[in-house]
Amino acid sequence: MTATTVYSARRIHTMNPAQPTASHVAVRDGRILAVGDLARLQAWGPHTLDERFADKVLLPGFVEGHCHLKEGSLWEWPYLGWFDRRDPAGKVWPGLRSMAAVVARLAEIDAEMIAPTSTAAAEAEASGAAQAPLIAWGFDPIYFGGERMTVAHLDGVGDGTRPIVIAHANGHLMNVNSAMLHAAGISAETEVEGVMKFDAGPLAGQPNGELQEPAAMYLVLKHVGNAGLLAPLSEAGLRAFGAIATYQGVTTATDLVNRLAEADLAVLRGACGDDHFPVRIVPAFQAFHGTHGAAAGAEHVRALIATSTDRLRFGLVKMMLDGSIQGFSARLRWPGYFNSPNGTKNGIWVTAPAQYEADFETYHRAGLTIHSHTNGDEASGAAVDAIERVLARAPRPDHRHTLQHGQMIDAPMFARMGALGLCANLFTNHLWYWGDQHHDMTMGPDRAHRLNACRSALNAGVALAIHSDAPVTPLAPLFTAWCAVNRITPSGRVLGAAECLTVAEALRAITLGAAWTLKLDAEIGSIECGKRADFAVLHDDPFELPPSKLKDARIWGTVLSGRVFSASE
Numbered sequence: 001m002t003a004t005t006v007y008s009a010r011r012i013h014t015m016n017p018a019q020p021t022a023s024h025v026a027v028r029d030g031r032i033l034a035v036g037d038l039a040r041l042q043a044w045g046p047h048t049l050d051e052r053f054a055d056k057v058l059l060p061g062f063v064e065g066h067c068h069l070k071e072g073s074l075w076e077w078p079y080l081g082w083f084d085r086r087d088p089a090g091k092v093w094p095g096l097r098s099m100a101a102v103v104a105r106l107a108e109i110d111a112e113m114i115a116p117t118s119t120a121a122a123e124a125e126a127s128g129a130a131q132a133p134l135i136a137w138g139f140d141p142i143y144f145g146g147e148r149m150t151v152a153h154l155d156g157v158g159d160g161t162r163p164i165v166i167a168h169a170n171g172h173l174m175n176v177n178s179a180m181l182h183a184a185g186i187s188a189e190t191e192v193e194g195v196m197k198f199d200a201g202p203l204a205g206q207p208n209g210e211l212q213e214p215a216a217m218y219l220v221l222k223h224v225g226n227a228g229l230l231a232p233l234s235e236a237g238l239r240a241f242g243a244i245a246t247y248q249g250v251t252t253a254t255d256l257v258n259r260l261a262e263a264d265l266a267v268l269r270g271a272c273g274d275d276h277f278p279v280r281i282v283p284a285f286q287a288f289h290g291t292h293g294a295a296a297g298a299e300h301v302r303a304l305i306a307t308s309t310d311r312l313r314f315g316l317v318k319m320m321l322d323g324s325i326q327g328f329s330a331r332l333r334w335p336g337y338f339n340s341p342n343g344t345k346n347g348i349w350v351t352a353p354a355q356y357e358a359d360f361e362t363y364h365r366a367g368l369t370i371h372s373h374t375n376g377d378e379a380s381g382a383a384v385d386a387i388e389r390v391l392a393r394a395p396r397p398d399h400r401h402t403l404q405h406g407q408m409i410d411a412p413m414f415a416r417m418g419a420l421g422l423c424a425n426l427f428t429n430h431l432w433y434w435g436d437q438h439h440d441m442t443m444g445p446d447r448a449h450r451l452n453a454c455r456s457a458l459n460a461g462v463a464l465a466i467h468s469d470a471p472v473t474p475l476a477p478l479f480t481a482w483c484a485v486n487r488i489t490p491s492g493r494v495l496g497a498a499e500c501l502t503v504a505e506a507l508r509a510i511t512l513g514a515a516w517t518l519k520l521d522a523e524i525g526s527i528e529c530g531k532r533a534d535f536a537v538l539h540d541d542p543f544e545l546p547p548s549k550l551k552d553a554r555i556w557g558t559v560l561s562g563r564v565f566s567a568s569e
């Protein structure tokens, strides 16, 4: 299309400091031709005036710098989370507020699975074929005080013969019942780190059904065709993700763990090659557990870069050092965990630091941008140490390497990151979803007040993005920005008021800030001449609402490379 469309709007917030607001934007060939008032745009020649957004507010399309496309496909399984949650169709599933409610919900699902829906199912059952496993997701026992889930809870579901797999919200842990432990061959003799065992009572030494981190979870996942975050991407799941992105104003989203195997690529190319798919996808190659050799991985990603299109971008690599703080599997510096059910035990190295440094160097020398998962401060420190040495051996300007989560990074570590040119994509949704638990249980009050220290990052000159890690928490960048602005927990506590961002700073972090970490800031993240015509279309102006209501700004839909997507269609 070479025609020019001019959109009028109640207000356009551009994120371009040279021209912060405007009333009109002209779009040609999927890009922004001009921004300003109608008279200025008319100088570009004939155009069609489109007034459908005349009473709406336009912002740059939101950029989610750390999420997973499984946000769409996890809804194939029942949701067991503590918070109410909206599914791709817009239905809100109520949260489950006690361990008993979780077990009762599982019993209902088991009963539904038993009810013969076809003669084939009944015959299969009668012939003694293995029962289909019950897989569910979104669970987190930390909301139930100190009580952890064990086989004792799950073995009471149904007659105890159906294998049950419960993926935790954080993606790092799962719980299974005795039938699943048996089917997977996990016993008292299993010596794999992360296979948790009863440490007292009559069952001391027996596996208790909790599995931490990929090596332990894989023992089960290989028997159920994968589940939770590690399940394969489906076409339908990707479409569901697109629906969520549209109603949350997101036009560019990462998939921050993707094997990029042929099957994954076929699904991605199918969706992103369709003009009606509403989101640009930036998948990151899974460069840890389960992949073979950094040199081969780097070669694979480099070859894929040549096949990038506007809406499917290759070039990111994801590495992983530790686990999750609320799962007590993150690596913490002294003084360690505050009130851990595991006592004084530290978390798990998903990748040993020496291996991380060697693999990081291989991907870095191949010219790729590496995003490293580091939740605990010991893991963040290990990454900064390793990257400092790699950059001394192999300097490379403007690498945009990014620490992902970085939840416990303090001012001195941000100063080192700033000096090294490292970006931070902080997990501000934790302030709401686990802020009280971090204060009371995982790290205690002192460190909880510097949780996701956005202000310290900016003060140190560190390029800042903020994220949801969906499906760990819901994809909703305005909510993520609200967390960074208000830093409030469900109990009403404000964690570290000195770290609060302004609304303008938080909105920058979910647009230009995230685009910067993806090295796409020359193309997206602001509304200015030459960039892709990506807009978040809102009913409400986030700058007119009180900061405490930022999350409630209503979203109409999006525009992606000039194509309009309404959330209600």
Ligand SMILES: [Zn+2]
Pocket: 066, 067, 068, 256, 469
């Ligand atoms: Zn993630």
